[in-house]
Amino acid sequence: MEKQVNADEFVERFMSGSLSHLKYTQSPVKIFRLSEIAPYIKIPIPPIFLGYNLLVHITEGYFEHQIGSDVYVVKAPAILMSNYGNISAIKSVDKSSKGHCVLVKDGAMTSIFREQEILNIFTISPLLNLSLEDSQDLHPLLRLLYKELHTSNPYKELYESLLKSLLSKIIKLSASNKMLDRRQEIAIMFKQLVHKNFKKEKNIGFYADKLAVSTNYLNRCVSSTFKKSSKEVILEVAIMHSQLLLFESTKSIADICYELDFSDPSYFSRIFKKIVGMSPTSFRHKS
Structure with missing residues (x-):
């Protein structure tokens, strides 16, 4: 299998400038503000095998992201999701973009979610355009998740619960919460x-x-x-x-x-x- 790119390596290879603000604890779930990432990304980013499940909630701005052979233009307000195993590339980014980027290790997904929930997540289209109201509903969950994961001692049960609530809300918004046949x-x-x-x-x-x-x-x-x-x-x-x-x-x-x-x-x-x-x-x- 090709070498997976982890969060540290992504920062080292594809970002420039003073990046001390991107320090985080070594948890299987990571979250960053887009305002902490977008201004520093060296565009374009070539195809990489990201070693995480990726979720991006963009509230201002846009970016262009390739998943496999498909290219998505993601304009706020929207969600982009890419499951572990995909090859990704970033074509362009509005450096003033705002929102959050969540990375989840594959093992964390299987420990937090039931199989049916994971299957529902897997059926979600990579790009989910949101209404302003739905986007604003997601923001408090992401803000709380960010706050908890950036404390000196994150509480596992709390951040897992917040992540589960976040993804459950996204499943509902995507109409992927129906029982699969x-x-x-x-x-x-x-x-x-x-x-x-x-x-x-x-x-x-x-x-x-x-x-x-x-x-x-x-x-x-x-x-x-x-x-x-x-x-x-x-x-x-x-x-x-x-x-x-x-x-x-x-x-x-x-x-x-x-x-x-x-x-x-x-x-x-x-x-x-x-x-x-x-x-x-x-x-x-x-x-």
Whole structure:
């Protein structure tokens, strides 16, 4: 798996200026004010594998954020969410932006939330535009979370409770709080498994066995939920990570192909061009 970028490394690599105000305790949940980050970011930030679940609530300003192959223009008031496992890049930022950025370790998500809640969070569209009233409702929760996590001894039960209230409110606002049907649950659990196993497991049968369903049923679940086949989802995740390797390493395209367990560089290049719109060589030069 590619090296995950943690909060310290992000600050070191992609921010400049006096950053002493970004000191924080080593908790699995972190929160920053956008006013503490936006003026110092060195734009553009290349594709990175952020080692957290990301939540950004923007109350003033805008930024342009890429998640996988999709680019989102986030204008206040809005929420942007990116689940752990995604490749992210920041294209532009209004340096006067205000709001909060929350980072949550994946292990903290599974300890705080029930499986159904995590599945609901996973179904939320990355970009959720808000009314001014709904945005103002979220602000006190974020302000309290910031205050607690920046005390000398954060109270775990309190900040976890605040985070749970915050995400529950976002689930409600996104209309993702409805009960998922069996097909949707299978499709979402499949996608989570792909993010963790894509490097060595591209066979649909592996995922069907893990989920205790037939390959035909898995394909029907994925197709009805994501409007694409199981194979397409697996390949898209693998190609997304190949973009990071092309950018961050000097490995040859053939080496990257074999590292991601593609059997043939020409097949890898064809799939890459189909998904990204250009060859791996062109992507590397453009990056």
